[in-house]
Amino acid sequence: MAETTPNSWDARAAASSFYGFTDLPTIEERGTVVLTHGTGPYVVDTEGRQYLDSNSGLWNMVAGFDHPGLTAAAKAQYDRFPGYHAFFGRMSDQTVMLSEKLIEVSPFETGRVFYTNSGSEANDTLVKMLWFLWASEGQPQRRKILTRKNAYHGVTAVSASMTGKPYNSVFGLPLEGFIHLTCPHYWREGQEGESEAQFTQRMAEELEEVIAREGAETIAGFFAEPVMGAGGVIPPSDCYFQAIQPILQRHGIPLISDEVITGFGRTGSVWGCDSYGFKPDAIISSKCLTAGFFPMGAVILGEALSDRMQRAARAIEEFPHGFTASGHPVGCAVALKAIETILEGEGGNPPLIDSVRALIPRFEAGLARLSEHPHIGEWRGRGLMGALEAVADKETKTPFAGHLSVSERIANACTDQGLICRPLGQAIVLCPPFILTEAQMDEMFAKLEAALDGVFAQAA
Numbered sequence: 361m362a363e364t365t366p367n368s369w370d371a372r373a374a375a376s377s378f379y380g381f382t383d384l385p386t387i388e389e390r391g392t393v394v395l396t397h398g399t400g401p402y403v404v405d406t407e408g409r410q411y412l413d414s415n416s417g418l419w420n421m422v423a424g425f426d427h428p429g430l431t432a433a434a435k436a437q438y439d440r441f442p443g444y445h446a447f448f449g450r451m452s453d454q455t456v457m458l459s460e461k462l463i464e465v466s467p468f469e470t471g472r473v474f475y476t477n478s479g480s481e482a483n484d485t486l487v488k489m490l491w492f493l494w495a496s497e498g499q500p501q502r503r504k505i506l507t508r509k510n511a512y513h514g515v516t517a518v519s520a521s522m523t524g525k526p527y528n529s530v531f532g533l534p535l536e537g538f539i540h541l542t543c544p545h546y547w548r549e550g551q552e553g554e555s556e557a558q559f560t561q562r563m564a565e566e567l568e569e570v571i572a573r574e575g576a577e578t579i580a581g582f583f584a585e586p587v588m589g590a591g592g593v594i595p596p597s598d599c600y601f602q603a604i605q606p607i608l609q610r611h612g613i614p615l616i617s618d619e620v621i622t623g624f625g626r627t628g629s630v631w632g633c634d635s636y637g638f639k640p641d642a643i644i645s646s647k648c649l650t651a652g653f654f655p656m657g658a659v660i661l662g663e664a665l666s667d668r669m670q671r672a673a674r675a676i677e678e679f680p681h682g683f684t685a686s687g688h689p690v691g692c693a694v695a696l697k698a699i700e701t702i703l704e705g706e707g708g709n710p711p712l713i714d715s716v717r718a719l720i721p722r723f724e725a726g727l728a729r730l731s732e733h734p735h736i737g738e739w740r741g742r743g744l745m746g747a748l749e750a751v752a753d754k755e756t757k758t759p760f761a762g763h764l765s766v767s768e769r770i771a772n773a774c775t776d777q778g779l780i781c782r783p784l785g786q787a788i789v790l791c792p793p794f795i796l797t798e799a800q801m802d803e804m805f806a807k808l809e810a811a812l813d814g815v816f817a818q819a820a
């Protein structure tokens with residue numbers, strides 16, 4: 361850690377910035393890491409220290425921190441047409457091209473795309489679309505939104521209400537009509553003697569019960585991340601979506617796949633819903649959509665919702681919603697390049713999704729090896745997103761107590777060694793960039809192992 365002096369970057373950051381999602385006592389003790397640039401999967405701070413970022417920034421910088429193709433695409437578009445909106449029947453050519461591309465790579469034959477600046481806004485937008493749609497179709501009472509406990513859908517008032525985390529109570533959220541079902545985490549939520557298949561069946565029965573209790577005619581939609589990300593990387597069982605989708609379909613409730621993290625290769629398929637073998641009614645995308653090189657989110661409406669929305673909007677002449685930067689031409693140009701980079705290969709390089717698939721066995725082996733540690737209760741993951749859950753007692757799955765969670769101590773020990781990884785609850789989460797080499801992956805696990813050993817040696 362650099363020394364804090366009145367003019368240090370740390371002191372300047374602390375005096376001028378209001379921090380979000382940051383443990384303030386930790387920052388007061390450890391200081392702020394102020395970064396200046398990055399190379400490949402590494403970022404560099406103002407002191408010249410380099411960190412391997414095992415979380416791809418915030419799950420998004422999958423092509424690394426210095427991708428020439430992506431920066432060139434942005435620069436070229438800034439030179440050509442640096443900004444425009446998508447209101448009043450005008451939009452940039454890049455916006456049209458990106459929408460066509462997104463439908464082409466989506467699970468949908470036809471569809472329509474609406475742009476936002478973030479994943480939160482994309483979820484908010486789709487909730488408003490559903491409210492608008494049901495009202496237009498003569499069912500204005502269909503307003504309730506179903507999600508799951510531990511789900512993360514964003515921070516705006518609606519998407520935070522969808523998020524199933526207790527911390528939102530400090531805002532008086534969730535808003536009325538947002539219902540959180542059980543988190544499909546078998547290891548934590550499964551009952552004594554219950555098989556994973558029985559657990560999944562119980563999740564399906566719970567959904568059926570909630571629909572019966574609330575009334576299907578009051579429910580607008582069900583939103584789910586294929587693999588929960590910020591909830592601590594929680595992959596449901598392989599048959600979870602097969603168990604719940606028919607119930608939703610029977611009641612006419614759209615199933616929305618929030619693919620903000622899982623979209624564009626993270627699970628080894630283009631979409632998380634491909635990995636789990638289901639076709640949603642709409643997809644929420646962000647993060648890897650631009651490989652983190654531009655803030656952008658997208659609502660991708662599948663065939664039926666797209667047609668219904670178009671009819672509903674036509675009936676009152678317009679859909680009264682949009683952001684100044686919706687469909688920003690630079691963002692769209694960057695997204696087109698990011699999709700090419702991830703799915704098709706760019707600049708003579710193979711597609712990054714091939715690297716993801718090649719890296720998965722090594723990633724899983726690394727997680728499995730570290731889970732043998734006496735204080736790691738479980739490893740879990742799907743594709744290149746994984747987590748190690750720290751426990752005080754492996755048998756009883758009892759978590760560690762105390763204010764500063766053991767996962768935060770492990771993450772701090774990692775930072776000290778030049779590895780950024782993320783504590784989430786009692787878990788350490790890894791979500792590396794797709795450009796990681798095998799040697800860099802080994803470096804990541806070696807540093808994490810040293811941090812685990814150090815922290816647990818103190819805890820013992």
Ligand code: PMP
Pocket residue numbers: 477478479480481483512513514515585589590618619620621646647
């Ligand atoms: N949905 C999911 C699944 C996410 O992981 C996130 C962000 N981590 C969001 C929505 C919100 O996206 P943003 O932070 O861009 O608003």
